[in-house]
Amino acid sequence: MSGSFADSYLGKLRAVIGSRPVLMPGARVIVEDAQGRILLIRRGDMKLWGWPSGSGEIGQSIEETARRELLEEAGLTAHRLVPVGFSSHPVDDRILYPNGDVLHAFAMIFHCTEWEGEPKADGHESLDVRWFAQDALPEDRTLAVSRTLGALQRYKATGGAFQLI
Numbered sequence: 001m002s003g004s005f006a007d008s009y010l011g012k013l014r015a016v017i018g019s020r021p022v023l024m025p026g027a028r029v030i031v032e033d034a035q036g037r038i039l040l041i042r043r044g045d046m047k048l049w050g051w052p053s054g055s056g057e058i059g060q061s062i063e064e065t066a067r068r069e070l071l072e073e074a075g076l077t078a079h080r081l082v083p084v085g086f087s088s089h090p091v092d093d094r095i096l097y098p099n100g101d102v103l104h105a106f107a108m109i110f111h112c113t114e115w116e117g118e119p120k121a122d123g124h125e126s127l128d129v130r131w132f133a134q135d136a137l138p139e140d141r142t143l144a145v146s147r148t149l150g151a152l153q154r155y156k157a158t159g160g161a162f163q164l165i
Contacts, residue, residue, distance in 0.1 A: 010055045021102040027066035028053040031112045041126035050142040066110045074129050075120035078112045085109040085151040085163030
């Protein structure tokens with residue numbers, strides 16, 4: 001669903017509830033290349049580095065949400081998405097946007113190692129897209145980057161145990 005925020009499910013909901021806190025299901029995508037680097041986007045709203053991620057839309061599965069967000073924000077088409085965890089911490093997954101909106105994210109975390117396309121920013125939701133070594137993350141990143149990467153590392157270390165963070 002490309003289009004304006006106002007046309008999205010969350011945008012329509014915000015028109016009714018204003019900036020009040022809202023629970024929102026969504027998806028985060030950890031794209032990892034063959035060298036073990038991860039792909040981050042510079043978010044258009046907060047100007048911080050974060051995961052390709054976003055809220056679900058009516059009539060869309062959580063996997064479809066992940067695929068849509070990855071394509072919209074990073075220009076990549078996922079071939080295979082593996083669910084590795086779920087994030088819903090009442091403090092750490094509370095997002096205060098620059099405009100005052102508050103969201104408590106409930107995010108399925110997907111790992112993607114197979115895709116097509118070249119990473120590119122959309123100029124709105126993402127201002128830049130870059131690969132980072134996992135031990136050389138940018139300082140100006142969202143809290144979700146480290147927490148989510150930790151979940152992936154534990155998922156791999158346990159042989160595939162789904163992570164709740």
